[in-house]
Each structure stands twice: as C-alpha cells, then as structure tokens.
Amino acid sequence: MKSRKEQAEALLRQYNQQHLLNFYHDLTAEAQESLLDQIFSLDFEQVAALFDQRTDSPAQMENELTPIEAGVWDEFSEERKQQEEEAGWQALRSGRVAALVVAGGQGSRLGHDGPKGTFNIGLPSGKSLFQLQAERLLNLSSQAGRTIPWYVMTSPENDGETTEFFRKADYFGYPREAIFFFEQSVLPAIDAEGKILLADKDRISLAPAGNGDCFAAIKRSGALADMKARGVEWVFYYNVDNALVKVADPKFIGYTISSGASAACKVVPKSHPEEKVGIVCLNRGRPAVIEYSDMPREMMTAQNEEGRLLYDQANISMHLFRLDFVEKGADYPLPYHAAHKKIAAIDEQGNPLKPSEPNAYKFERFIFDLFPLADKLAVLQVNRSEEFAPVKNKEGEDSPETARKLVLELHRKWLLEAGAAEELLEGRTVEISPLISYAGEGLHLRISELLEQEQSI
Ligand SMILES: CC(=O)N[C@H]1[C@@H](OP(=O)(O)O)O[C@H](CO)[C@@H](O)[C@@H]1O
Secondary structure, eight states: OOOHHHHHHHHHHHTTOGGGGTTGGGSOHHHHHHHHHHHHHSOHHHHHHHHHTTTSSGGGSOOOEEEOOOEEGGGSOHHHHHHHHHHHHHHHHTTOEEEEEEOOOBSGGGTOSSBGGGOBOOOTTOOBHHHHHHHHHHHHHHHHTSOOOEEEEEOTTTHHHHHHHHHHTGGGGOOGGGEEEEEOOEEEOEETTSOBOEEETTEEOEEEOOGGGHHHHHHHHTHHHHHHHHTOOEEEEEETTBTTOOTTOHHHHHHHHHHTOSEEEEEEEOSSTTOSOOEEEEETTEEEEEOGGGOOHHHHHOBOTTSSBSSOEEEEEEEEEEHHHHHHHHTOOOOOEEEEEOOOEEOTTSOEEOOSSOOEEEEEOOGGGGGGGSSOEEEEEOOHHHHOOBOOSSSSTTSHHHHHHHHHHHHHHHHHHTTOOHHHHTTOOOBOOTTTOSSSTTOGGGHHHHHHSSSBO
8 A cells, every 4th residue: 555655645646746745854743744735735726727727816807887876874864774773683682693703814024923813903902903893792692681603713824823812801891602713714825837835844834815815714613513503594794904993883784684785895985096895896797806916907996977086985894694604605605816926935946946936826805705795795885983993904094003093093982972071182082991881982071081091991
C-alpha cells in the first residue's frame, strides 16, 4: 500500500502542484503530517476551475443596471414608523429572529493582531466590536423578553482566538447556549501560473472564501438545524466591522416582514462617488449589488436629472433573510470573484517573498450575489450618522478614529435630544452603554446620573 506521502505525490502530479512538497524533508514529523492533511483537504478540481475563470469573474459579465426603489425611513409618517417597529418587536418577542455576524476576518489592515471583532476602537469604555454588538443584542433581548440567538461565523484562521475571547469575557453576559460559533471555508491563493502558494514550508496559503460561503457554512455546521429547532424564521445578517451596527433592528425587521420580501438590505446614501461600498440596484430587473471593486467608473459618477448620484444606495452590509431563503441559498452555486492581490508567501528556495506588486489570485463569494434569487428585495434607507461607522483602515477614511468620533457624536446627540443642556456637555466625552440605550431611548430620566460619570457609563 502507498504511504500518505506517496498518495499526496500522485495527487499533486495529477494537478501539477508538486512544489507543495518541496520542503517536506526539512519538516518535523508533525509538520509533515499537517502539510499532508492540508493537501488532502484541498479540492484540486475546484482550484483548477477557479484558475481558469480568474479573468471572467462576475465583474466582467454584461450588466443591465437600473436604480432600485428604497423606502426612506425618515420620510415615513409617525404612524407607519410605529407600525413597522411594532411588527419587528412582535417577531423578536416571539423568538422568530436570530442575529448572524460574519467575523472570519483578521484585523491585520487595522494593525490589530487578532480577529477583527476583538478590536477595540478606542472608546472610553475600551469595548471591543463584539462587546458592543453583544450588549445591543442583550438590550433588545431583555426588552423583548426572549434571548436573540447569536450565530458567529469565524474562519479556520481565527476560530480558536475568537471563541477564547468570548470565553474569557464570560460571553459578555450572553447566555452561552444562545451563541453558536461556526467556521466558514477557505480557498488557496494561486499565482499567475496556477500554482498554489505556500505561506510557509509546512503551510498552504489559505484565505476565507468570502461572506457568500455563509449560508453553505450555516448548513454544513448544523447552525441551520439549530435555527429551525429554535423556531427562527428571520436571520439578521451583518458585518463585524461596523461600530454603529443596530443588530436585529426592530424597524428593519418590521419593514421587511410587512413588505412581503424574503430578503432585505439596509442602505445609506453614498458619502462621495468613490466611496468603497457596494451599490444596491437592479440588474436586468432583478435585485443586485455591484461591489465597488467591480464597479465601472461611469456607474460611480453617473447622475440623475436632479444632478444627484444615480446609483446612491450604498450597501451597509445589514441584511435580513427569511429562513427558506437561507436554505435555498445554502445550495446555490454562487460565482467566485477573483481578486489579484499582494500575498506574502515563500519562493521556490523557501525564502520569504514580500511582493510589491500583486502576485496571486484570491477567490471570494459575495453574499449579495444571492439577491437575484429573491423575487423582491426590501430596501430600507436609514440615517448614516445613526447606523454606519465602518472600521476598515488603520488611518484616514473608515478608521478607528472616524468610527469612534461617529459613536461619540451620536451619543451626544441622544443626550441633547433627551434634554441635556448643551453647556453641561461642553468639553465632555460621554459614551452610553448599549445595555442602557439601544437607539437613544430611555435617557431623559438619567441625564444627571449620566453626566456625573467622568466619561462612560
Ligand atoms: C463583499 C461584501 O460584502 N462587500 C461589502 C463589505 O465590504 P468590505 O470592503 O468587503 O468589508 O462591506 C461594505 C460596507 O461596509 C459594503 O458596502 C460592501 O458591499
């Protein structure tokens, strides 16, 4: 019988990837086994297919785009607002809503060595992104009288660190049995010749397969079965990196349910034509998102008759999906978007390679490529200053600094609206715990107490 190594050699020969074993003899027995495990876990047919498609990813497809209609929350009558919110609360009270965060990414672009959700944006409280989200969910859960189950998608790279972070923080006060961690899958990075990159002598270069893998991962991991067992009917999906995310927002839930749609997306008007956000629109009449990396310049800058941006509905990565839509999406063969990137690796001699130009392709699926499957997509335009503070870069636009500022400005606004005198807020930084207020409610009786605190409560 062939040894594992011989079996791996035969497999690699078949797909012209023999270089993956170039350093096998330099490795310890344990590292050799680990490398062989990685090789056997790859789908080489898929890798070959991805390589062949790398230049005809969805970006190159013929699109026929038109703008999409959105409900603008601020323009609704008070009566309608109340109705929608009440419908959302009803769903929360009857335990029909779950929250799902896609958190497989690392904070490396922020200079943070760890999962992105563990990042602290420098608020006075020092809370991590995960903690802010947990506390918002806890607040809603206590108001609804039902714990909102929370599904956390990690990646093989950060699962251990993420779960350890939650454990050490005692799950931020969340009931342990209401949190479900599951991993998204990964794909290898491939160079211009179709060779799989080695990150190290014993390690294949793997990257998360994108947030579009989410529904498949939900099914694979048993999270879907868990949702069904709990009676979940709606999944509130969000990105880990928005410091102002209104997790499981009742108004969004109510708006979606009453619209009769099976999927929904929250949007805000773009801040400027080049903002790095996807645009929600129609493609051949079907709901779609065109990602910023795929967007032709004419689309970024096109104007309507009033001189406003024609494509102005920025995707802020908050969606609501009906469970039957999640189930359908789990088996749907989404396309892969190829990205040509600078990816650190080792060269044929085993020396570290720090490319200054893109040297490899990464492949990702995007969750919103499922939107065309929905007959109708509910689109709700909300207030940017209340809901969108993305943390993407170390400095400048969409950085911890801009996000922190947005959170503190919003909390200041809440206090003013609750009746705090402007002079009292002068020179103070007050941060309001999401455990006390989810969206500015309930503050009027507590102003003096809040302002007694030095900085945060
Ligand atoms: C593939 C994907 O989900 N892209 C999303 C996502 O962008 P990232 O740069 O991948 O974080 O979040 C943006 C909002 O923060 C949204 O506008 C965009 O469409």
